Amino acid sequence: MQDIKSNSNKDELISIVVPVFNEKDVLLEFHKRLSNVLNTIAYRSEILYVNDGSTDCTINVLNNISQEDQRVRLYHLSRNFGKEIALTAGLDNAKGEAIIVIDADLQDPPELIHDMLKEWEEGYQVVYAKRIAREGETILKRSTAFLFYRIIKYFSKITIPQDTGDFRLLSREPLDSLLLLRERNRFMKGLFAWIGFSQKEILYRRDSRFAGKSKWDYVKLWNFAIDGITSFTVAPLKISSYLGLMIAFGAFLYGIFVIAKTLIYGDPVPGYPSLMVVILFLGGIQLICIGIIGEYLGRMFTETKQRPLYIIKRSKKP
Incomplete structure (x- = not known):
């Protein structure tokens, strides 16, 4: 000092x-x-x-x-x-x-x-x-x-x-x-x-x-924690980007696997259950990422109003 x-x-x-x-x-x-x-x-x-x-x-x-x-x-x-x-x-x-x-x-x-x-x-x-x-x-x-x-x-x-x-x-x-x-x-x-x-x-x-x-109940503490994290770091945005990239890459590899399997062995059994699991999983990840973006966007909206x-x-x- x-x-x-x-x-x-x-x-x-x-x-x-x-x-x-x-x-x-x-x-x-x-x-x-x-x-x-x-x-x-x-x-x-x-x-x-x-x-x-x-x-x-x-x-x-x-x-x-x-x-x-x-x-x-x-x-x-x-x-x-x-x-x-x-x-x-x-x-x-x-x-x-x-x-x-x-x-x-x-x-x-x-x-x-x-x-x-x-x-x-x-x-x-x-x-x-x-x-x-x-x-x-x-x-x-x-x-x-x-x-x-x-x-x-x-x-x-x-x-x-x-x-x-x-x-x-x-x-x-x-x-x-x-x-x-x-x-x-x-x-x-x-x-x-x-x-x-x-x-x-x-x-x-x-x-x-x-x-x-x-x-301070747990709901208020949760919102307070969200305010603290989003006010001083953009790490959640970066994490959602990396997560989306990893999942997209994984989905691409899985797609190649499905195509190769179909060409070699055929696929007489419909893949409805596995297809729904993949769709719901990807949809859930997308909603989470959109929610994270929404938190930051909401704060930008509040700041631009310039209320006292x-x-x-x-x-x-x-």
Whole structure:
């Protein structure tokens, strides 16, 4: 790492960005723990809660928190845009020299902010938290997450840290670079890695949720994985091309074999079953390849519309 220097100006502002969706059961405890941490650091701080169209009483809890804590800034989106967009809305409005992204479910401990700030003071521009354990999650979820990070690492041209979520610190320069990327299908973990800069990992054990339940079911996780893979690699397109070429070559060889067999031995028995198997197999491969192409084409369609990433219904600032 180069240009390591100490941040001596303790008057600098630290921004905490918290995307929120239906977290009424955990917000008070989260804010209490976060406030305890911020009260012990030597920097000024602000807390940006982005309400991503919550349908429970989260908005009321946030309003009460903002009345009691002058550091809180609230942004209410007009509907549920998804976590990646809500996170972007918070980053767009963060004013700090260092910006920390954290979820409100308390799976990522706010107390780790001390360690992040220490690494930032040593000169690292991006500090991310890497999980060494995932408490309270099923074997299936842990296994699929394990596979996802390794698959995207293998196929992507950039190095996306394994077992790493959104919990991280960015200094102002990397954040300004990140905000230049306005693509609609946002895979923030990949974007955080794409911008580069000097990065440092810190290890921690991820806790189970303090209350409530995860908003990520397996369907959403599957779609999230598709977004991640298609955003940072064209490998599926290349695989479909190679697969189609191999199957076409195999079909050509099989056709020569059938013709030679017919000429030499004759073929008195109709080959309806084998013919149907070949047709269905080739048709299935074609549909898979068309589906892969459709995923990329759909993303191109979304980008060309140039709609705003999000709409803020109202905001409350101190």
